[in-house]
Amino acid sequence: xxxxxxxxxxxxxxxxxxxxxxxxxxxxxxxxxxxxxxxxxxxxxxxxxxxxxxxxxxxxxxxxxxxxxxxxxxxxxxxxxxxxxxx
Numbered sequence: 001x002x003x004x005x006x007x008x009x010x011x012x013x014x015x016x017x018x019x020x021x022x023x024x025x026x027x028x029x030x031x032x033x034x035x036x037x038x039x040x041x042x043x044x045x046x047x048x049x050x051x052x053x054x055x056x057x058x059x060x061x062x063x064x065x066x067x068x069x070x071x072x073x074x075x076x077x078x079x080x081x082x083x084x085x086x087x
Contacts, residue, residue, distance in 0.1 A: 001019075001031045001032065001034070002033050003015060003019065003036065004033075004035055005038060006037045007037050007038045007039055008038030009038065010038055015034075018036065018043070018045055019031070022034065022045070022047055026049075029050075029052070030049060030050040030052065031049060032048045032049055034046070034047040060075075060079050
């Protein structure tokens with residue numbers, strides 16, 4: 001995680017306090033970058049989160065699966081013959 005200060009100076013303690021506040025607000029997210037824009041007594045804080053990879057989970061033939069690599073040939077054939085609906 002990186003942070004930068006624009007338009008003035010900000011103490012290390014104050015920057016860490018803002019970062020702690022952001023992390024408490026969204027504990028499940030991973031901070032990527034924080035930018036502080038100092039304008040006199042005001043500080044604008046903008047931040048971005050890192051992308052969180054996720055696995056696709058599907059319900060196939062009554063099972064919740066992520067990949068089909070553990071299915072036997074019959075289950076793989078059943079999956080390939082399914083009618084796939086679109087929205």
